[in-house]
Amino acid sequence: MFGIGKFGIAVGALSLASTAAFALPKATEIYPKMGLGYNIGNTMEVPGNQGGPTGWHNPFPDAAYVKAIKDAGFNTVRIPCAWNSHASNGTINAGWLDSVKTVVDLVINNGMYAILNSHWDGGWLEDEVFSGGHIDRNGNQATTDSSKVRALQEGYWKQIADYFKTYDEHLIFASANEPGVNDHRGGSAANGYTDNGQLAFNKDRMTILKRLHEACLRAVRTSGGNNATRIVVVQAPRTEIDKVPLLSAQYPTDPAGDGYTMAEVHYYPYQYSLMTADEDWGTQFYYYFDLPSTTDKTHNMGWNVYSKSIDDQALGTPKQIAKAFGELKTMFCDKGIPVVIGEMGAVKRLDALSGANLKLHLEGRAAWYGEVAKVAKANGIVPCVWDTGDEGDGNMTIIRRQVNKFGGNVGDITDFETLNAMREAYSLAALPGNSIDSLVNQNPDIPETEEGKGVQLTYQTVTSDSSEVGTLRINLASGKNNLSKYVGIEIRMKGSVETAGGCTGESDGCGEYGWASMDLFMMTGSSWAWFDASVLEQADQQLDATKFQTFQIKWTDFRTEPTDLNLVNAIGLNLYGTQVTGTITFDYIKGIKADGSTEIIDDFDKKPQVDGIATAKIVSVSGTSAIKPAAVAATSKMFVNVQYGSVMAQFNAAATAPAKAMLLNSIGQVIAQQNFTASKGMNTVELSSDYRGPAVLMVKQGSQRYMQKVILK
Structure with missing residues (x-):
């Protein structure tokens, strides 16, 4: 750990901040030290109106957790962050800035680089890379005033930059996250849907995105301190690799001159990384190209449903990784612009697979992470793995956070094989441990039985x-x-x-x-x-x-x-x-x-x-023949009528006895209640509330309960 001296200057081998501005190192000087990257996902980017950092079940990052990231071999931490939902009239809440500082300091105190970005946060920027009329992500007609979005972008980054202006080169800013990724899907090519069924991201929209990046750069450069030459990361449209030519052709102009920016893409080859159901155009890829299944060929990486054969250049294969990353090197790295893969990963398919197939999938998945890390390092690219903290089906978690749900200790390694494959790519010794066998043992093959x-x-x-x-x-x-x-x-x-x-x-x-x-x-x-x-x-x-x-x-x-x-x-x-x-x-x-x-x-x-x-x-299971459907007791039925400001319920009571009616909101809090005596037979009870939205109406009489979800008007 490193301390702060009495005059506010960091003491120790690493400087958290400096009190005087100086030219920070260029991106090409910083890149070789950044090593492997890691995301503290689903935490600081949770919108304020959805509970903030702990709203998606993760604890607030603490010293033990961040130290575990460092000990695992990572040297860069990407901090996805919300800003707009923590602001009022364009002003970021001071307490929120302090909270973000806590995480940034934990990262830098451990000798790592911190990439602080502006994440989705309700889509105030991410979903508004438009000017004028357009179709929004829900398919509705909308209008965007791009000058207002730019003003917000510049205003927020001016405040962020001012707050962190004394920090040294270990703090890096990132202008956005995945601009345009939520563009509407499903329209015709005649109406502009040319990107795999999604609204096109063309040169005109890249011009808008370029201006948004330049608003961030302008705010950072004019804020003083070390921000004059701080590294700022700019994102390709949707951070998709096939959209990087647009960013290359219209790269933002930096007031600091050349050398103080990096470019960002994300890498989730869809069929391998995220797809959860087979489609007529293609199947999910369960097994890595270098470790294919001999019994489940249609789910091997590269399987083509039309040719009934393997395409060795499909997304995620070694050839495609080498080609795509080589193109990034040519377009950016060779021009003095290092590239950050801000997010990368592939889900663990714990529910779809079991036994030997699950083992093959997990072994191949680890090999895939290792291949991505190896090729990224060879091409001057910083790979940052995505990690959300969850450990259920579809997770990408490597370091434990949610101990109240999954047990163990904060900082436990949950995926040794994947971590060690990436460590090997960076010439780091393997850490002792085994994660695959324990998962396979929890999900063994179930032999076929007559019962089913x-x-x-x-x-x-x-x-x-x-x-x-x-x-x-x-x-x-x-x-x-x-x-x-x-x-x-x-x-x-x-x-x-x-x-x-x-x-x-x-x-x-x-x-x-x-x-x-x-x-x-x-x-x-x-x-x-x-x-x-x-x-x-x-x-x-x-x-x-x-x-x-x-x-x-x-x-x-x-x-x-x-x-x-x-x-x-x-x-x-x-x-x-x-x-x-x-x-x-x-x-x-x-x-x-x-x-x-x-x-x-x-x-x-x-x-x-x-x-x-x-x-x-x-x-x-046994006895699969159909049986008579179970009847629902009449007394468990409750007839509900919702009016503005009130809800009325009719229910049948078996006897005359005290009863209670309650309305609970979506987080289980009681928002209205009434004690009354219910008579044998049909009863009516009414509750009033100014709450609006989903709720649960419950009536209890002795051991009998009645319950129904309602939408309050």
């Missing part, structure tokens, strides 16, 4: 005073997503879910007991419209742990009638609740035809995607 397979989900909420969600999701590929031939969905399951007390202080805004319910949801059409309907209104009362039951949901059960069932992107089940523990085994999800017959949509031979408080494993 199912998926077992275990639910465990983390907090006791807020609502949490466990999701089972099935992404439907093209050709399999036409549900218009069905009139509903049938789900077969068994299990038990328990809700406990423990949140008893209603004065502090939490309910007096836990609760749980389950909804079927569906996302349809090009706009991914959301529809849902209750499957279990009271999950802890309707499930049977000893035998399977089938539950049917007809389209008429949905609050809004789906109108585009031939374009269903995903279906799934959400378990909502507070203070919930339990396990549910799902045998299948079927479509119900008009004649009453059913056919399988998913029988869970492999794990579906799960998120939130749910974890999954494949299990054997």
Whole structure:
């Protein structure tokens, strides 16, 4: 660690800041020292209105965590950061600047370089690389005044630069994140959709982006101190490698002259890194090119669905990495502009694979990270791995943060093989440890049985005073997503879910007991419209742990009638609740035809995607013949009428007894409540609230509970 002297000058082998301005080293001098890079993702960039740094389940970075990054072999830390949602009338909150400084100082105190950027933050800049009329990310007509966006960009960076102007070259600024990445998809080429179905990013839009970068550079250079020559990173459109010629042709002009900027791209070869469902145009790539599967060829990297063969120059292959990074070197590095891969990574496919296939996938994934790091280093490029802290399916995490959810200690290595592959590329010794075998042991091959397979989900909420969600999701590929031939969905399951007390202080805004319910949801059409309907209104009362039951949901059960069932992107089940523990085994999800017959949509031979408080494993199940659907007790039904400022509920009580009605907001806080005596038979209760948005209405009478999600007007 390094200290600050009495006159504000850093003491020790490394200077945190200096009190006098001087010409900082050029980018070409800094690059060789930056080494491997690491992102503290899903933390400082969480918008202020979504909870700030801890809003997406990560703890605020502390000294132990940042030291673990250094000890793992990283020498650069990228700090994605929100600014606009922490500002009022264009002025950044002083407390937020102090919070960001805490993280920056932790990084620099450990002898690393800090790249402080301006991230998405609601899209105030990222989604507004337009001038005049355009289609916004939701497909609606919109108008952008680019001069106002530039003014915000310049104003924020002037404040940031002023605050950090005494810091030395170990602090680097980055103008943006992925400008234009959320451009709308799905239109025709005639209407400007030429980038793989996305709105085109052309020379005119690059001119707008160039001006946004120059607004940042102008603000930094005029702020004084060491900012006159501080390194500033500028981003290619969408940070996509195939868009770098636009950045090269219209590279921003820096008032400091040449040599004090770097260029940024991101590297997520889609089919290998992010794709979660096979499509008619291509499959997911589970296995790295150098470690292919002999039994699952269609999911090998480079598989071409049209030629039924492997393309050795597909995205993510060694040849494509070498070609793309070589072009970056020619366009930028050879001209004195080092390149930063601000984000790179590939998801761990823990739900899709098990046993030997999972092992092959994880081994290949580690080799892929090593190849990217090796080729980046050879071409003068700084690779920064993306890390969000989550350790479930689809994660890219290397260093543990969420110990309250996953156990262990902050700073534990969760992926030794991937880390060691990158360390080898930088001539660093391997760290002792094994991560792949433990994951494979947790996800073993399940032998085929006469009974068949199912998926077992275990639910465990983390907090006791807020609502949490466990999701089972099935992404439907093209050709399999036409549900218009069905009139509903049938789900077969068994299990038990328990809700406990423990949140008893209603004065502090939490309910007096836990609760749980389950909804079927569906996302349809090009706009991914959301529809849902209750499957279990009271999950802890309707499930049977000893035998399977089938539950049917007809389209008429949905609050809004789906109108585009031939374009269903995903279906799934959400378990909502507070203070919930339990396990549910799902045998299948079927479509119900008009004649009453059913056919399988998913029988869970492999794990579906799960998120939130749910974890999954494949299990054997028996007795797959259909049984009579379980009836929902009439007394569990509650009829709700929502009016502006109030909600009225009718329910059937079994006896005359005291009852309580409550409204809970989306984080489980009680926003309205009423104690009353319910009479045997039909009862009506009304609650008033000025709250607007999603909520849960609950009525409790003795051991009987009634619950329904509502949208308050």
